Amino acid sequence: MPRRKVLEDELKSLMGDIMRLGEKVNQAMLDAIEALKKRDIAEAERIIAADKEINALRFEIERTALVVIATQQPLAHDLRILASILDIAGELERMGDYAKGVAKINILMGDKPLLKPLIDLPRMVEIATNMLKDALTAFSNDDAEAARSIPQRDDEVDALYNQIYRELITFMIQDPKTIDQANYLLWAAHNVERLADRVTNICERTVFDATGEIVELA
Amino acid sequence: MQPETAVVKVSAGAQPAAAEADTKMLINGVSVYYKAFRAIKEIDLPVYENRVTAFIGPSGCGKSTLLRSLNRMNDLIPGARLEGEVLLDGENIYAPGQDVVDIRRRVGMVFQRPNPFPMSVYDNVAFGLRLLGLRKKSVMDEIVERSLRAAALWEHVKDNLGQSGMALSGGQQQRLCIARAIAVEPEVILMDEPTSALDPVATLTIEDLIQTLKEKFTIVIVTHNMQQAARVSDFTAFLSMDDDRAGYLVEYGPTMELFTNPRKKLTEDYITGRFG
Numbered sequence: 001m002p003r004r005k006v007l008e009d010e011l012k013s014l015m016g017d018i019m020r021l022g023e024k025v026n027q028a029m030l031d032a033i034e035a036l037k038k039r040d041i042a043e044a045e046r047i048i049a050a051d052k053e054i055n056a057l058r059f060e061i062e063r064t065a066l067v068v069i070a071t072q073q074p075l076a077h078d079l080r081i082l083a084s085i086l087d088i089a090g091e092l093e094r095m096g097d098y099a100k101g102v103a104k105i106n107i108l109m110g111d112k113p114l115l116k117p118l119i120d121l122p123r124m125v126e127i128a129t130n131m132l133k134d135a136l137t138a139f140s141n142d143d144a145e146a147a148r149s150i151p152q153r154d155d156e157v158d159a160l161y162n163q164i165y166r167e168l169i170t171f172m173i174q175d176p177k178t179i180d181q182a183n184y185l186l187w188a189a190h191n192v193e194r195l196a197d198r199v200t201n202i203c204e205r206t207v208f209d210a211t212g213e214i215v216e217l218a
Numbered sequence: 219m220q221p222e223t224a225v226v227k228v229s230a231g232a233q234p235a236a237a238e239a240d241t242k243m244l245i246n247g248v249s250v251y252y253k254a255f256r257a258i259k260e261i262d263l264p265v266y267e268n269r270v271t272a273f274i275g276p277s278g279c280g281k282s283t284l285l286r287s288l289n290r291m292n293d294l295i296p297g298a299r300l301e302g303e304v305l306l307d308g309e310n311i312y313a314p315g316q317d318v319v320d321i322r323r324r325v326g327m328v329f330q331r332p333n334p335f336p337m338s339v340y341d342n343v344a345f346g347l348r349l350l351g352l353r354k355k356s357v358m359d360e361i362v363e364r365s366l367r368a369a370a371l372w373e374h375v376k377d378n379l380g381q382s383g384m385a386l387s388g389g390q391q392q393r394l395c396i397a398r399a400i401a402v403e404p405e406v407i408l409m410d411e412p413t414s415a416l417d418p419v420a421t422l423t424i425e426d427l428i429q430t431l432k433e434k435f436t437i438v439i440v441t442h443n444m445q446q447a448a449r450v451s452d453f454t455a456f457l458s459m460d461d462d463r464a465g466y467l468v469e470y471g472p473t474m475e476l477f478t479n480p481r482k483k484l485t486e487d488y489i490t491g492r493f494g
Binding site: 004073074075076078079080211212 | 444445448477478479480485486489490491492493
């Protein structure tokens with residue numbers, strides 16, 4: 001039996017919970033954009049309801065991590081992992097709120113059709129969710145090098161966001177009646193953009209976890 | 219194996235940087251032998267003034283030997299011999315002509331088990347002062363009170379200073395020993411696992427006391443309890459045992475850094491409980 005088996009089992013289990021939380025959040029954002037694309041209100045309502053599970057899992061992770069800190073007195077790398085887990089659980093929960101935000105926008109848009117078929121937004125969400133997936137893999141592998149490189153991809157997300165912004169502004173200028181709808185779409189894009197920003201925070205935690213250095217990436 | 223000792227950088231916040239503190243003692247290439255056996259080898263380490271320095275490491279790594287070399291306590295062990303030098307305010311305490319009694323007054327010690335003398339609380343604290351030739355009752359009364367206050371014991375014993383020191387609880391006995399140590403106004407206090415015989419509440423009282431004592435004294439503590447080192451010390455030295463069973467310094471640095479991000483894998487393994 002390895003030394004500190006209880007602590008190691010707890011850390012492994014918490015890491016598994018973080019991965020599970022990450023998958024739920026990722027799927028929620030993908031589903032939210034897909035529902036928007038299809039203007040599927042029922043699906044949007046399901047996503048909003050499912051956000052409660054994300055919040056519950058976040059608090060469960062927090063509670064478990066605090067119990068491990070209190071009972072196992074972790075130090076050094078063990079302590080850094082736990083501090084990172086607490087932080088990342090919070091980041092993921094906020095990302096879940098962005099998915100919920102997109103679903104809410106879908107409902108607010110009511111029965112009006114989309115101004116135009118969504119093209120850039122699904123591309124944006126694909127990059128952002130892949131970044132999140134890769135960031136969590138880097139975290140679970142304690143891979144500082146991968147974590148340092150991931151935030152660079154945020155530039156593509158920002159570029160797409162700016163493109164969407166310019167396009168929607170053009171709509172609004174050409175026809176002020178589109179302002180409401182254009183604004184909703186801009187808001188949805190902003191939610192995706194914020195999700196990608198928060199991936200950087202996870203990467204910063206991973207570098208801290210692996211090296212003990214607190215760095216600002218991107 | 220090269221120990222790393224040149225750490226002075228501490229980020230802003232909880233703990234004071236070495237850069238702001240003067241070096242009170244300096245352990246310079248110290249090896250201690252018990253007859254032919256080398257117990258510790260080639261240790262270099264600073265002890266900063268008004269800071270708490272902790273020595274941690276597995277059993278038998280030489281922590282207590284190193285601690286006892288700081289006030290020549292090892293001289294009392296037949297066959298013990300020291301190489302290297304230990305500086306106190308820049309002067310080698312092992313240099314010929316040094317007055318060992320004076321060194322031990324300047325560098326006091328508190329032991330693992332509370333060891334009050336079988337006499338009254340008052341006489342326990344006054345003991346060292348009398349040895350130093352102090353006779354005047356009013357001065358004695360004042361120093362006894364001041365020492366008991368500094369050891370957070372005055373309130374408990376002021377109404378019955380004549381009671382036997384042995385009648386106090388374990389935690390109070392240890393505080394009495396601390397009062398006895400500080401009565402002679404040492405500059406450095408060495409503590410060899412001062413709480414290992416105490417219950418958790420008494421332990422925390424002593425730990426709090428250490429935090430107040432460091433304002434006046436420089437403290438070096440040996441502890442088996444890593445959480446204690448993390449709680450009370452500003453700097454930590456981690457010692458381990460080499461293949462020849464001699465203790466050596468693995469890593470030294472600000473406690474905060476050593477416990478959150480040690481530079482050596484051996485330190486990491488030890489403080490996280492994977493070895494030792």
